[in-house]
Amino acid sequence: MNTKTYKPLLIFIAFLFLTLFLLLPLLIIFIGAFSQGFEVFWYSITEPAARHAIFLTLLVVVVTVPLHTLFGLSAAWALTKYRFRGRQLLITLIEIPFAVSPVIAGLVFIILYGVNGFLGEWLHANNLQIIFAVPGIILATMFVTLPFIARELIPLMEAQGSDAEEASLTLGAGGFRTFYHVTLPAIKWGLLYGVILCSARAIGEFGAVSVVSGRIRGATNTMPLHVEILYNEYQFAAAFSVALLMSLFAIFTIVIKQVVERKQQLG
Amino acid sequence: MNTMSITITGITKDFGKTKVLKNINLTVKEGELLALLGPSGSGKTTLLRMIAGLEHASKGDIFFDGNNMTNVNAKDRNVGFVFQHYALFSHMKVKDNIAYGLRVKKKKDRPTKSQIDSKVNELLELVKLEGLGERYPSQLSGGQKQRVALARSLAIEPSVLLLDEPFGALDAQVRKELRRWLRTLHKQTGVTTVFVTHDQEEALDVADQVIVLNDGEIIQEGTPSDIYDSPNSPFMYRFLGNANELKGTATKEGISIGGVTLASGEPLADGENVVSYVRPHEISLAHTSGNDHRLEVEITKTHPVGPIVFIEARRLDRAQEHIEIELSKGTFDNLSIKVGDIMYAHVERFRTFQANEYMI
Numbered sequence: 001m002n003t004k005t006y007k008p009l010l011i012f013i014a015f016l017f018l019t020l021f022l023l024l025p026l027l028i029i030f031i032g033a034f035s036q037g038f039e040v041f042w043y044s045i046t047e048p049a050a051r052h053a054i055f056l057t058l059l060v061v062v063v064t065v066p067l068h069t070l071f072g073l074s075a076a077w078a079l080t081k082y083r084f085r086g087r088q089l090l091i092t093l094i095e096i097p098f099a100v101s102p103v104i105a106g107l108v109f110i111i112l113y114g115v116n117g118f119l120g121e122w123l124h125a126n127n128l129q130i131i132f133a134v135p136g137i138i139l140a141t142m143f144v145t146l147p148f149i150a151r152e153l154i155p156l157m158e159a160q161g162s163d164a165e166e167a168s169l170t171l172g173a174g175g176f177r178t179f180y181h182v183t184l185p186a187i188k189w190g191l192l193y194g195v196i197l198c199s200a201r202a203i204g205e206f207g208a209v210s211v212v213s214g215r216i217r218g219a220t221n222t223m224p225l226h227v228e229i230l231y232n233e234y235q236f237a238a239a240f241s242v243a244l245l246m247s248l249f250a251i252f253t254i255v256i257k258q259v260v261e262r263k264q265q266l267g
Numbered sequence: 268m269n270t271m272s273i274t275i276t277g278i279t280k281d282f283g284k285t286k287v288l289k290n291i292n293l294t295v296k297e298g299e300l301l302a303l304l305g306p307s308g309s310g311k312t313t314l315l316r317m318i319a320g321l322e323h324a325s326k327g328d329i330f331f332d333g334n335n336m337t338n339v340n341a342k343d344r345n346v347g348f349v350f351q352h353y354a355l356f357s358h359m360k361v362k363d364n365i366a367y368g369l370r371v372k373k374k375k376d377r378p379t380k381s382q383i384d385s386k387v388n389e390l391l392e393l394v395k396l397e398g399l400g401e402r403y404p405s406q407l408s409g410g411q412k413q414r415v416a417l418a419r420s421l422a423i424e425p426s427v428l429l430l431d432e433p434f435g436a437l438d439a440q441v442r443k444e445l446r447r448w449l450r451t452l453h454k455q456t457g458v459t460t461v462f463v464t465h466d467q468e469e470a471l472d473v474a475d476q477v478i479v480l481n482d483g484e485i486i487q488e489g490t491p492s493d494i495y496d497s498p499n500s501p502f503m504y505r506f507l508g509n510a511n512e513l514k515g516t517a518t519k520e521g522i523s524i525g526g527v528t529l530a531s532g533e534p535l536a537d538g539e540n541v542v543s544y545v546r547p548h549e550i551s552l553a554h555t556s557g558n559d560h561r562l563e564v565e566i567t568k569t570h571p572v573g574p575i576v577f578i579e580a581r582r583l584d585r586a587q588e589h590i591e592i593e594l595s596k597g598t599f600d601n602l603s604i605k606v607g608d609i610m611y612a613h614v615e616r617f618r619t620f621q622a623n624e625y626m627i
Binding site for chain 1: 416
């Protein structure tokens with residue numbers, strides 16, 4: 001067989017898999033969400049527990065993403081513009097969250113900050129609660145989403161080198177001006193892409209959050225946890241409704257991602 | 268323009284254990300166009316980047332007009348720096364690239380908008396890119412990009428202009444044009460200029476003064492004709508290329524090469540291994556052996572290019588090495604040389620060095 005005969009076969013396989021594992025489930029979510037009518041759907045995503053879950057998820061995104069933007073920029077800057085001892089180690093460390101199971105990540109935080117954990121007693125004495133509370137959820141999400149922005153920026157900035165920054169420097173611009181006028185415009189689409197991926201993951205993270213959250217309805221429930229609870233309570237239509245809302249978030253980010261990718265290629 | 272001289276004293280640079288530059292001392296006179304020439308890894312770019320403040324010396328000092336700049340930040344040195352790969356700001360139009368250095372000045376030193384505009388136009392004219400100010404760098408050819416980079420670096424009226432392999436990324440044709448043009452531009456602006464290159468032809472063609480670096484040390488400095496006419500070491504001959512290398516032994520009478528003794532004015536110990544360098548146009552040929560023409564060769568190749576004929580010949584003495592000879596078309600025709608002819612070569616001019624210091 002030559003490559004020409006492979007072409008339709010490969011395309012067929014790709015579409016088959018996408019249909020089975022992506023389009024069909026999405027369709028089922030859609031059908032499930034509206035199985036008891038629009039009113040049930042609307043109620044499911046506006047009742048207080050759901051609203052709180054949405055609020056909490058967005059709060060996590062709002063805290064996590066800016067912090068990781070800052071971290072990603074600093075780490076990528078340090079790793080690509082300077083050569084120093086421990087550089088390789090830092091690159092490896094940034095990738096650890098990709099390799100570690102989110103459940104383990106959650107457990108690590110429990111061991112650290114839980115009541116019986118290393119810092120548990122001290123935290124308790126000072127009336128600080130991290131595990132089974134919002135800070136724990138944010139910490140767990142931050143762990144899981146740590147690599148996204150940095151990993152997007154490092155290869156990009158590596159490829160761009162430091163010539164433009166050095167040119168700016170010799171032309172009399174200081175560090176901040178150089179960053180703002182030269183570096184940022186050159187990496188903005190890559191940065192935005194990283195931010196989108198990071199947000200999508202922050203919204204959807206289940207494993208790590210599930211371990212540290214305690215799933216207190218109306219207090220420490222994020223959207224993915226809320227979906228699972230509803231499902232376990234046989235409230236299928238409600239579960240699918242919230243799931244649909246999350247899927248819409250996801251589709252929205254994918255659309256933005258497509259636009260950004262096109263811009264990136266053009267730029 | 269207020270241009271400055273550059274003085275470098277005792278500059279040394281180590282990267283860990285490797286010494287990139289070893290105690291470099293040099294002076295670039297005000298208004299001079301100097302080439303730093305050397306093979307890759309010779310430390311020439313590091314030295315240039317140090318003058319710009321983009322790299323820091325382990326030891327030594329850099330002065331502009333007698334002011335010690337060693338600890339002055341790159342952004343405060345007021346140097347123009349041109350990179351091999353242009354380093355233009357790709358998201359800015361050509362005119363904004365050129366205006367950048369003026370726009371980032373502190374408020375009190377910043378020219379007004381109209382002053383900046385007229386300066387940009389003046390520079391676009393200087394680099395022969397009138398009317399391209401609204402383009403983006405991606406819409407320009409390599410040669411045009413490099414001219415924008417030059418205009419951008421000249422906008423701040425730099426004390427010195429530094430160019431790092433400025434034509435290295437361009438086609439041969441554009442390269443030749445641009446380097447001639449750089450000479451003209453230098454005459455027009457008069458700014459002290461240092462450029463780095465690994466291309467001997469480029470250095471000799473463009474610069475007033477050439478400094479050859481190898482392995483972190485200055486090997487030779489002088490005017491292009493000093494450098495070309497009297498290379499001071501085997502390295503220089505090899506690096507400049509276009510010279511025959513003849514290995515031999517020193518004797519009382521001169522230098523014995525493959526059984527033929529050439530008279531040499533240079534004091535060399537008897538019996539020492541030596542190597543002589545002869546440029547191809549400094550060899551003549553004759554069909555019969557004579558007083559001068561004694562090195563027996565067989566012609567293996569003739570290649571006329573315009574007024575010059577390039578000849579390759581094999582030595583018939585012990586060495587059996589090939590030598591290259593250049594004759595004028597007229598001489599070549601008079602001698603009616605053909606491939607396969609056995610002829611006798613006369614070395615008219617050569618320089619001899621001890622062989623042990625570099626032989627591999």
